Amino acid sequence: MPLMSDVLKRPRLASKFGEKAPARGGSLAAFRAMLPTLALVGALWSLSSWGYYALVSAMGLDSGYDEASVLFAAYYVLWASVVLLIFRPVFKGLLSRPVFFGHALALAPILIGYGAFVSLALPLLPDVSVFRAPSNPPEFMFASAWYYLPKSADILFQQVLVAAIVVRAHRAGMALGGISVMLALLFGGFHLTLAFSGFSPLYVARFTLAATIFGLVIPWLYLRSRHGFRWAYALHWGFYALDAVITHLLLAVPAWMME
Numbered sequence: 001m002p003l004m005s006d007v008l009k010r011p012r013l014a015s016k017f018g019e020k021a022p023a024r025g026g027s028l029a030a031f032r033a034m035l036p037t038l039a040l041v042g043a044l045w046s047l048s049s050w051g052y053y054a055l056v057s058a059m060g061l062d063s064g065y066d067e068a069s070v071l072f073a074a075y076y077v078l079w080a081s082v083v084l085l086i087f088r089p090v091f092k093g094l095l096s097r098p099v100f101f102g103h104a105l106a107l108a109p110i111l112i113g114y115g116a117f118v119s120l121a122l123p124l125l126p127d128v129s130v131f132r133a134p135s136n137p138p139e140f141m142f143a144s145a146w147y148y149l150p151k152s153a154d155i156l157f158q159q160v161l162v163a164a165i166v167v168r169a170h171r172a173g174m175a176l177g178g179i180s181v182m183l184a185l186l187f188g189g190f191h192l193t194l195a196f197s198g199f200s201p202l203y204v205a206r207f208t209l210a211a212t213i214f215g216l217v218i219p220w221l222y223l224r225s226r227h228g229f230r231w232a233y234a235l236h237w238g239f240y241a242l243d244a245v246i247t248h249l250l251l252a253v254p255a256w257m258m259e
Contacts, residue, residue: 030174031182037168038186040086041161045190048079048157063139069146076153080160087164094167106230111152114237118145122244126252133251134200140244141251148240155236163229166222179219188212210239 052072056064064072084091128141140147162183169179191208195201214236221235222228 030172033172034169041165065139065147065150066143069149072150073153076157080157083160090164090168103229110234117241118148125248128248128251136198159233166219176219176223180216183215184212187215
C-alpha cells in the first residue's frame with residue numbers, strides 16, 4: 001500500500017477529483033486555509049461531548065461509559081460515521097472499500113488484545129484507593145472493563161477527526177513540521193481545558209503532555225509511514241492502557257488496609 005503522502009501528490013488523482021496537487025506556499029497562507037476545517041472539527045468535537053453529557057444527565061447515570069457501554073459505543077461510532085460523511089471530499093481516493101475493510105481487519109486483533117488486557121490483566125492489578133484518588137477522579141479509575149468499549153469507539157471518532165485535519169493540511173500545502181506543531185498546540189491546548197472540569201493538576205499535566213507529544217508524532221504516522229491510521233489508533237489506545245496500569249500501581253489500596 002502506498003504512503004498517504006504519495007497518494008495525495010499524484011497529479012492524476014488530484015485532477016480526477018477536481019483538486020490541485022499540494023503547493024508548498026507560505027505557512028501562514030496554509031494555516032488560513034485550514035481555519036474552516038479547524039472550526040468544523042472543533043464544533044463536531046464539542047457537539048459530541050455536549051451530547052454525551054446531555055445523555056448521561058437525561059438517563060441519570062454516574063458514568064455513561066461504564067453503565068451504558070453499548071449505547072455510547074454506538075453513539076461514537078455514529079459520530080465517526082458523520083465525520084466521514086462530512087469530510088468525504090477530503091478522504092476521496094484514500095478510503096476505498098478495500099482500504100476500509102483492510103483497516104478493520106488489521107485493527108480487529110489489536111482490539112481483541114486490548115479487550116483481553118482490560119478484562120483479564122487489569123483486574124489483577126491492585127484497586128485504586130478512594131483515599132489516594134483525587135477528589136474528582138476521572139471515570140476510568142474505578143471503571144470496569146466495559147468502560148473501554150465506548151472508549152474504543154471514542155478513540156475511533158477522534159482519529160477520524162485527526163485524519164481529516166492532517167489530510168486537509170497537507171493538501172493546503174502545509175509542511176509536515178508545520179502540521180506537527182499545529183496539532184501539538186491544538187491537542188495540548190484542548191487538554192488544558194480539563195482543568196475547568198475540576199480534575200487534578202497531575203491528571204491535566206500528564207494528559208496535556210501526552211496529547212502534545214502525540215500531536216507532534218501523528219502527522220508523521222499518517223504521511224510518512226504505511227498504515228498510519230492503524231499505528232495512530234493503536235498508540236492512542238495504548239496510552240490509555242498504560243495510564244490505567246500506572247494509576248492502579250501508584251494509587252493502589254495500601255497493604256495495611258487489606259489486612
